[in-house]
Amino acid sequence: MKEYPSKFGFSVSHTTRSPRVKEIDGVHYHFAGRSKMEQDISEGEFLEFAHVHGNLYGTSIEAVESVTDEGKRCILDIDVQGARSVRASSLEAIFIFVCPPSFEELEKRLRARGTETEEQIQKRLRNARAELDQSNSPGLFDHLLVNDNLEACYENLKKLLSLDDDHKDSDGCFIEDGKATACYSIMSKTESEVFLQSETGEVVKAAANLLAVDLSSLTGGAPGRTRGLKIHSINSIDNCLKGIR
Ligand SMILES: Nc1nc2c(ncn2[C@@H]2O[C@H](COP(=O)(O)OP(=O)(O)O)[C@@H](O)[C@H]2O)c(=O)[nH]1
Ligand SMILES: Nc1ncnc2c1ncn2[C@@H]1O[C@H](COP(=O)(O)OP(=O)(O)O)[C@@H](O)[C@H]1O
Numbered sequence: 001m002k003e004y005p006s007k008f009g010f011s012v013s014h015t016t017r018s019p020r021v022k023e024i025d026g027v028h029y030h031f032a033g034r035s036k037m038e039q040d041i042s043e044g045e046f047l048e049f050a051h052v053h054g055n056l057y058g059t060s061i062e063a064v065e066s067v068t069d070e071g072k073r074c075i076l077d078i079d080v081q082g083a084r085s086v087r088a089s090s091l092e093a094i095f096i097f098v099c100p101p102s103f104e105e106l107e108k109r110l111r112a113r114g115t116e117t118e119e120q121i122q123k124r125l126r127n128a129r130a131e132l133d134q135s136n137s138p139g140l141f142d143h144l145l146v147n148d149n150l151e152a153c154y155e156n157l158k159k160l161l162s163l164d165d166d167h168k169d170s171d172g173c174f175i176e177d178g179k180a181t182a183c184y185s186i187m188s189k190t191e192s193e194v195f196l197q198s199e200t201g202e203v204v205k206a207a208a209n210l211l212a213v214d215l216s217s218l219t220g221g222a223p224g225r226t227r228g229l230k231i232h233s234i235n236s237i238d239n240c241l242k243g244i245r
Contacts (some may be wrong), residue, residue: 001075004163009067014046017055020115030060047079054099057082080131080140080199087109087140096157097141099132101148184211188237192216195237208233 001008005094014030014037025031032040037056041049049058059076067074076086076093083095100106106128110121135144147153158164182197187210196211212234 007072008075009070009072011059011063011067013057013063013076013078015055015057016038017053017057030063033137047089047091048082050077050079050085052081053120053127059086065120078179080134083140094143094161095141096143096145096160097135098145098147098153100128100136101146103129103132105148195234210234210237 001010001133012026012028012030014032016032016034016151017029019029019031023029023031034056037058037141040046041058045062046058046060047064048058051057057079059078059082060227064074064076074110076082078086080097083097086093087095107125110116110124116124122239132211135141145156145160146155146168162190171195183199187197189195192215194213195214198209210233213231
């Protein structure tokens with residue numbers, strides 16, 4: 001997210017766990033009381049929730065919408081139960097299981113963090129074993145990433161998301177056509193439409209030089225946010241603004 005600030009945003013989860021020393025409410029988590037969070041869940045405000053390590057964690061629809069409303073892809077850091085819920089929903093997502101290089105290394109890292117009591121560490125290790133067992137459940141995760149060296153792990157993450165140096169953060173967007181990718185940047189915006197122009201001039205098959213994105217086709221609700229989004233090619237932006245297609 002730091003390297004691609006206009007492409008990705010983080011879904012700030014709710015949790016009933018107590019904040020750690022450096023954690024900020026609204027940034028790392030929305031720290032919530034259990035009864036309020038349970039009430040919000042029962043009122044349908046959450047996309048998914050799960051009981052993890054004895055606490056309640058959940059992704060609110062608002063948390064995802066605040067990222068997707070900015071035109072960014074939303075990153076969820078959730079447990080395996082949450083991944084199952086999202087998998088079962090209509091959300092289109094890529095599921096990546098991040099695992100430690102070994103169980104011993106995970107234990108070492110958790111102890112070095114020094115934020116849990118011995119009892120909590122034991123509980124987390126038991127749960128980690130159960131989660132590792134589920135990492136190869138058929139049809140659940142698309143990719144498995146081993147987090148040994150952090151830098152190497154991040155480079156592998158970028159590879160599997162096809163994020164390389166040519167795609168460094170810009171205000172543009174990508175339209176993929178088979179193997180080729182056309183890159184567009186925003187030319188102009190109105191209340192109901194965004195106009196995109198090809199950045200390279202060399203457009204891929206089935207892509208055009210100028211595109212209009214019809215925002216009026218968007219419907220509310222995070223899971224269906226971009227469903228039904230209409231994009232069409234146009235000859236000139238001037239004609240479009242005058243109402244001629
Ligand atoms: N289902 C679900 N799991 C979450 C959510 N937020 C965090 N988690 C998971 O809860 C677990 C514990 O998170 P946390 O207390 O921050 O501990 P840490 O990941 O060890 O630093 C991790 O596996 C997170 O991925 C959420 O919104 N939904
Ligand atoms: N590649 C890494 N090298 C060293 N320490 C790491 C690495 N990745 C994570 N850690 C440390 O391991 C501990 C657990 O990581 P965390 O991301 O909280 O795991 P999880 O979310 O699976 O519980 C933290 O103290 C974190 O800083």
